[in-house]
Amino acid sequence: MKLYYFDIYGRAESIRILAAHAKLELTNEYITGEKLGEMKAAGLLEFGQVPMLEVDGKKLVQSWAILRYLGRQHGYYPSDAETAWKIDSTIDACEDYLNNYFKYQFEKDEEKKKALWENFTKFLPNWLAAIEKRLINNESQNYLVGSKATIADFALGLIGFNCLLNEANPSYADTLPFIEKHEVLKAYATHWKTELGDYLASRPQPRPF
Amino acid sequence: MLKLHYFDLYGRGEPIRMLLNYAKVDFEDCRYKFEEWPKLKAEGGFEFAQMPVLEVKTGETTKQYCQTLSILRYLGRKYSLYPADIEDAWTVDSTLDAIIDIINGLAKIHWEADEERKKKMAGELIGGAYPVFLKAMAARLDASNARGGRFILDDKVNAADILFACFIFNYIYNDLNPDSGAALKPAFEGYETLKKYSESLRAELGAYLESRPKSGR
Numbered sequence: 001m002k003l004y005y006f007d008i009y010g011r012a013e014s015i016r017i018l019a020a021h022a023k024l025e026l027t028n029e030y031i032t033g034e035k036l037g038e039m040k041a042a043g044l045l046e047f048g049q050v051p052m053l054e055v056d057g058k059k060l061v062q063s064w065a066i067l068r069y070l071g072r073q074h075g076y077y078p079s080d081a082e083t084a085w086k087i088d089s090t091i092d093a094c095e096d097y098l099n100n101y102f103k104y105q106f107e108k109d110e111e112k113k114k115a116l117w118e119n120f121t122k123f124l125p126n127w128l129a130a131i132e133k134r135l136i137n138n139e140s141q142n143y144l145v146g147s148k149a150t151i152a153d154f155a156l157g158l159i160g161f162n163c164l165l166n167e168a169n170p171s172y173a174d175t176l177p178f179i180e181k182h183e184v185l186k187a188y189a190t191h192w193k194t195e196l197g198d199y200l201a202s203r204p205q206p207r208p209f
Numbered sequence: 210m211l212k213l214h215y216f217d218l219y220g221r222g223e224p225i226r227m228l229l230n231y232a233k234v235d236f237e238d239c240r241y242k243f244e245e246w247p248k249l250k251a252e253g254g255f256e257f258a259q260m261p262v263l264e265v266k267t268g269e270t271t272k273q274y275c276q277t278l279s280i281l282r283y284l285g286r287k288y289s290l291y292p293a294d295i296e297d298a299w300t301v302d303s304t305l306d307a308i309i310d311i312i313n314g315l316a317k318i319h320w321e322a323d324e325e326r327k328k329k330m331a332g333e334l335i336g337g338a339y340p341v342f343l344k345a346m347a348a349r350l351d352a353s354n355a356r357g358g359r360f361i362l363d364d365k366v367n368a369a370d371i372l373f374a375c376f377i378f379n380y381i382y383n384d385l386n387p388d389s390g391a392a393l394k395p396a397f398e399g400y401e402t403l404k405k406y407s408e409s410l411r412a413e414l415g416a417y418l419e420s421r422p423k424s425g426r
């Protein structure tokens with residue numbers, strides 16, 4: 001499998017985490033903005049975007065759709081409607097997080113950026129509390145759903161290891177106080193640092209997100 | 210017993226209403242005004258403090274489902290509007306994601322207060338992501354047509370077709386939102402495939418498009 005994406009964690013990281021967890025052969029093709037333009041012009045990217053995964057003779061796009069595809073292939077995405085909804089809505093919640101956080105992160109106007117930070121800091125406590133509640137109500141606090149890894153954990157891994165727990169993330173120091181009181185979340189993160197140990201140590205670093 | 214909680218407009222609730230109607234599943238359509246939202250939000254009844262939320266009551270238990278696309282997938286699984294095959298599922302998943310990207314882009318423009326930035330964002334969407342999206346969707350439909358199918362995957366409507374129908378009939382062919390139509394229609398109608406697709410959808414959705422409560426977005 002070949003994964004085309006920028007040399008950041010970004011929206012590709014859940015896919016990389018799954019591949020590491022499942023011990024799949026994944027080659028990262030780190031591309032520049034220029035290379036993206038070339039690939040778009042050559043019609044290699046269906047929606048003009050990366051990540052794109054070359055797998056099984058196909059060029060798959062849309063990061064969460066790719067994660068679901070690999071999840072189904074490798075036993076990380078149960079198909080019963082109730083369990084799948086828990087997983088799907090966790091992914092959607094992670095997407096909400098990314099939209100909110102990146103809107104702030106990429107804002108160039110200082111005034112607007114301050115207002116977006118206010119917005120993000122109102123969003124974050126509710127988000128963390130909701131995710132933690134799901135963990136508490138689950139049969140295991142090491143997994144978001146059930147008693148083994150699913151793509152929901154890989155989606156949360158993206159948020160945790162790209163942003164909240166990434167010391168190189170520009171907002172790391174500012175978001176740390178928000179996690180402080182969430183003991184269950186912290187234990188979940190510690191568990192996953194162990195479960196992904198080798199991968200986290202060997203991936204390119206530092207990266208801001 | 211099903212209850213849907215959302216604002217009194219199309220927005221992110223309409224795909225769920227449309228799917229339930231298409232699947233002939235009864236539900237209570239709870240619509241809220243914007244003014245009611247702060248109190249509702251503060252009451253803390255909704256998991257991520259957001260709507261839409263679908264409430265399902267079975268006997269004594271009431272369960273809450275949040276997140277628009279997740280609700281669509283959940284109902285899709287329950288009412289045979291979501292494929293099991295892994296490749297077909299990728300097609301449906303990536304279609305859902307691609308459409309929601311465009312809808313999110315339109316929402317960002319709608320909520321942008323600064324006129325300059327608003328114009329710039331609209332230009333970028335209409336000149337960039339939107340044409341690429343249309344081209345990709347037309348190609349997917351062409352592939353389905355070649356296999357004898359009228360819709361995104363085959364000859365059966367699925368959850369992705371429902372979301373696409375919302376995009377087409379809420380944002381493009383919506384008499385209450387002529388500006389949106391003016392911006393989106395020309396490029397859309399440049400593809401015979403897409404025009405034919407919207408006609409097939411209109412036929413499938415039947416009376417619902419006429420009888421549903423109307424809104425500008």
